[in-house]
Amino acid sequence: ECFDNYQNCSLCAENNGLVEITESKFYKCEQCANYNCDCNLNPNVCRKCFEGFGFDENGGCGLCPHYCLDCSENHSICTKCKDNYVLISHYENQPGECYLCNSKCGNCYGSSSNCTSCRNGYGLNRNEKDTNSNSEIDCLPCEGNCSLCNDDYKQCTSCNYKNGLIIGDDGLSTGKCEECRIEHCGNCSFDSRDCLSCESSYHLHLDDDN
Numbered sequence: 260e261c262f263d264n265y266q267n268c269s270l271c272a273e274n275n276g277l278v279e280i281t282e283s284k285f286y287k288c289e290q291c292a293n294y295n296c297d298c299n300l301n302p303n304v305c306r307k308c309f310e311g312f313g314f315d316e317n318g319g320c321g322l323c324p325h326y327c328l329d330c331s332e333n334h335s336i337c338t339k340c341k342d343n344y345v346l347i348s349h350y351e352n353q354p355g356e357c358y359l360c361n362s363k364c365g366n367c368y369g370s371s372s373n374c375t376s377c378r379n380g381y382g383l384n385r386n387e388k389d390t391n392s393n394s395e396i397d398c399l400p401c402e403g404n405c406s407l408c409n410d411d412y413k414q415c416t417s418c419n420y421k422n423g424l425i426i427g428d429d430g431l432s433t434g435k436c437e438e439c440r441i442e443h444c445g446n447c448s449f450d451s452r453d454c455l456s457c458e459s460s461y462h463l464h465l466d467d468d469n
Contacts, residue, residue, distance in 0.1 A: 271299055293319040307331070326357035345371055363398035365409070374398045382412030404436040406448070421458075423451030 271288035275298070291298035295312040296305035296319065308320035313330035315321035321334030329339035340346050340357035345367045348355035360367035365376035377383055377398035384399045401408035404422040405415035414434035418424055421444065422436045432449075439447035443461045444454035457463050 275299075275302065295320040295322075308334075324356065326359075342366060345369065345373075347371070361398070370395060372397065377409050377412075379407060379409075382408035382414070383410060385411055402435075404438075408434075418448045418451075421445060421447075423447030423453070424449055426450050426452065 275288040275290055289302045291305065292303050293305055295309050297307040297309070298305050300306065305314065305318060305320055308314060308331055311323050311328065312320040313323055313332060313334035313336070315334050323330035323334060324337050326341050326344045327337035327339070328341045330337050332338070336354040337346060337357060343360050343364070343366060344357040345360055346355040347358050347370065358371045361372045361374060363378055363381045364372075364374035365378050367373050368375050373395035374383060374397060380401055381398035382401055384397045399412040401415060402413055403415065404419040405417070406419045407417040408415045410416075411434075415424060415436050416432075416434075418436035421439055423439050425433045425435045425437050427433050437451050439445075439454060440451050441447065441454040443458045444456075445458045445461075446456040447454050449455075454463060
């Protein structure tokens with residue numbers, strides 16, 4: 260930006276910093292000395308490191324540890340891991356490392372086997388946590404013909420091919436699946452009574468009440 264004079268810059272673009280032009284006392288922009296940082300006021304001084312980088316011992320920005328998302332204060336100390344990884348420290352007050360979550364977890368917390376979300380086809384086993392407050396939450400396969408049940412393995416939110424959710428008298432999903440009620444229906448995933456698409460060689464016929 261150069262509000263008062265096109266030759267005098269007051270704010271630089273990302274990865275650039277202000278440098279004074281001695282003769283004119285104006286300022287221009289130069290690329291940061293360290294490519295992985297924001298140095299808006301001085302190209303030789305990093306103000307903030309980009310995601311995946313943290314300050315090193317020279318005031319520049321170094322790469323975070325393996326699978327680490329945030330190490331902004333110190334490039335060798337991870338404070339947040341990438342999705343599907345958990346930060347674990349084996350010694351008190353010591354930097355942690357990022358470990359891959361259990362293969363059924365989408366994300367985990369505290370340990371690699373304490374799931375906070377699950378991969379497709381699996382749901383959280385909340386019953387285990389209810390009976391033992393110290394237990395870790397695992398992911399179990401969705402029940403029945405269910406394809407998605409992330410929040411609770413017993414509560415389906417989407418069903419497999421040619422199956423749909425059973426809707427109760429109150430108009431709400433029961434969380435269970437059954438075969439599509441309409442003959443030759445291929446997709447009724449969210450309501451077993453409502454066909455969205457047909458099997459191959461069949462086409463959908465919409466009733467015209469008008």
